[in-house]
Amino acid sequence: MLYIKNDKINPHYNLALEEYALKYLNIEEDILILWQNEPSVIIGRNQNTIEEINPQYIKDNDINVVRRLSGGGAVYHDLGNLNFTFITKNDKSNVNNYKKFTQPVIDALKKLGVNAEFHGRNDIVVDGKKISGNAQYFYKDKMLHHGTILFNSTLEDIVNVLMVNNEKIKSKGIKSIRSRVTNIYPYLEEKISIDEFKDILLKFILDTNDISSQEYKLEEKDLNKINELMDDRYKKWEWNFGESPEFNIQKTKRYEAGSLDIRLTVKDGNIKECKIYGDFFGDKDVSNLEKEFINKKYDEEFIKATLDEIELNEFFYGIEKQDLIDCLFN
8 A cells, every 4th residue: 555645735736636546647556645635625526515614604714515426425624623534445345344444444543542433324333423434536436435533623612613413313312413413632642733643644554564564655747746736626616516596396305324315396297407416426427317317207107117218226336216206206
């Protein structure tokens, strides 16, 4: 495994770096990146940005809002949060295997006296509270797995910056966001800084004290392409916010594998516009599925027949055809 050192705290750059390492860095070894962002909301690929954030708080506190490539829910990053990224082969043992990629982090935390454990579909928890969320994204024969680690973040900002859907909170039986998350710092047997923690985690995952021997150093051509990706995608309003058209039908449901929020414009009984939001995970871009609904009759049997021709699991892990039908029509 190779390590890319990244001390930048610009979320636009950091997400561009991830995409570059996944799509353009042609090396055989697996890649590890540890990184931090200045205060930012990182939006899941399939989410409606406007509905996930508190815009006034974002504006008043000069917080970045950037969309990532992977699915899942919106998360808040600050300098008390450490992110980890693995880039590896896209094979069956890796796809949707969140436990595999979180286990090294869990093991490292346990060595520091933190009783962390894998929970649910993609989280690490301590004392029943979430300290890490994870997501994956796939490109050709490679995949990207990334996750957060709440080391010593300002938890009040997490509450204030995210506008979380009440249905999502109620479905987990928890009254507030504040009770759902915690930092690992209070649980450390020996108090250390986040930089010290980063160094410990890096050496643990790489299984060496000689980090320099496994570092991949970015060259000028690498940096130029990263900056190009940053400018062309991650700095653009169209990517991070996009248009929010008025939909005259909205259907929402939450399943164990994630939430669905489907919005349709229907004219003369035919679907003219379709947007699918949610914190679900999937291999393919859901925009390809949205196109399948355009100019189709808004009719249960007709939509069922349409879905029979589609491999739905490529768009939604763990959400079946009947779940989608129930969301649309029940």
